[in-house]
Amino acid sequence: MKPLLKVTRHGVYASIQDKGRFGYRAQGIPVSGAMDRFSFEMGNQILNNSTNAACLEIFHGGFEFEALSDHTYVLAGAGGDYFDNGVKIDCWKSFRLFKGDRLSIKGTVEGSILYLIPQGGFRVDPILNSRSNYPTANIGELLEVGSILYGHDTEPIANTRGLMPKFRPQFDSSIEIHIFKGPHFELFTQESRDSFLQDSYQFTGGNRMGYYFKGEKLVLREKKDIISEATQFGTIQVPASGDPIVLMADAQTVGGYPIIGTVHEEDLYKIAQLRTFGNVKFRLVED
Incomplete structure (x- = not known):
């Protein structure tokens, strides 16, 4: 040694x-x-x-x-x-x-x-x-x-x-990230889905468990209990505050918040390298 x-x-x-x-x-x-x-x-x-x-x-x-x-x-x-x-x-x-x-x-x-x-x-x-x-x-x-x-x-x-x-990769303060629809994507209002896919969200802080973002609030069409589902590095959860959280490498393995999307594996490094107050736009990968 x-x-x-x-x-x-x-x-x-x-x-x-x-x-x-x-x-x-x-x-x-x-x-x-x-x-x-x-x-x-x-x-x-x-x-x-x-x-x-x-x-x-x-x-x-x-x-x-x-x-x-x-x-x-x-x-x-x-x-x-x-x-x-x-x-x-x-x-x-x-x-x-x-x-x-x-x-x-x-x-x-x-x-x-x-x-x-x-x-x-x-x-x-x-x-x-x-x-x-x-x-x-x-x-x-x-x-x-x-x-x-x-x-x-x-x-x-x-x-x-x-x-x-x-x-060499470029780590910009404003990035676009490709995502897949999450299991609860359709549970959000049309306005929220449109905002999520069109507006920028600002990174406000976080750690190896999760990154927190601010932007247009994401709202469910109706309040309902969500069964806890498996999560992973890149899962995008939406708590009651309406502000999305991107789960990172040390995040819990299951969660009870609605999952609106999942970050494409090839873009995980981009979001990981964001600095505080950087901006991200989520772009849907169509089926």
């Missing part, structure tokens, strides 16, 4: 994630895993890692680390202000930290989620066949100042590797 990094400053939120924890939804345990799976997968490819190598998913920044050994890394996802001993680091390109170096993740600027990925991935004991943190069930250790992140002994990559600019 090779010590890689020591946390010297704690930021907004970070957690170890891999692809997720599959096969346990029937027991109420969500899949979890990387919120922006595109960036997670591309970052691992840059380093020739296994497709499920564990990374550190960082929200917004504010973290600093001390390198405890020489190792190769990549930053993938949100663009921002990231430095090695005060020298700016670019996303999507491999870089080398040497023992004693200071890695500073000051803050994201374009997008909200950054992946710090070491060559070989972080070394974490799996729980239920995954290294993904799920703090609601006390799965995985929360980072704090002084925490040590471990990795694997690897042969250094000979040359800098990266993703060409034309293939």
Whole structure:
């Protein structure tokens, strides 16, 4: 076991994630895993890692680390202000930290989620066949100042590797998301359905469990009890407030709020990377 990094400053939120924890939804345990799976997968490819190598998913920044050994890394996802001993680091390109170096993740600027990925991935004991943190069930250790992140002994990559600019994702403040109709779509008034598919909704905050949006209130044609149904990453629920909630990677596996739609899997990374007060338009995928 090779010590890689020591946390010297704690930021907004970070957690170890891999692809997720599959096969346990029937027991109420969500899949979890990387919120922006595109960036997670591309970052691992840059380093020739296994497709499920564990990374550190960082929200917004504010973290600093001390390198405890020489190792190769990549930053993938949100663009921002990231430095090695005060020298700016670019996303999507491999870089080398040497023992004693200071890695500073000051803050994201374009997008909200950054992946710090070491060559070989972080070394974490799996729980239920995954290294993904799920703090609601006390799965995985929360980072704090002084925490040590471990990795694997690897042969250094000979040359800098990266993703060409034309293939890098753009994380805009206004996005369009493709959705499928949810099981309760027809229970909403025609006016609400029209607003949902035509108007913009503003992201007001959230976390790995759910993102909250404000816009035209969504109203049911009549008040009625809804039988709890299975939910997933991307389920769009509408509570009594009329403001939609998009469930994210750590969301509960069942819910009793009406489900107006589900985000297309290929667009999940876009909504995950929204910054507060960003806007989204939902576009229906026709059958």
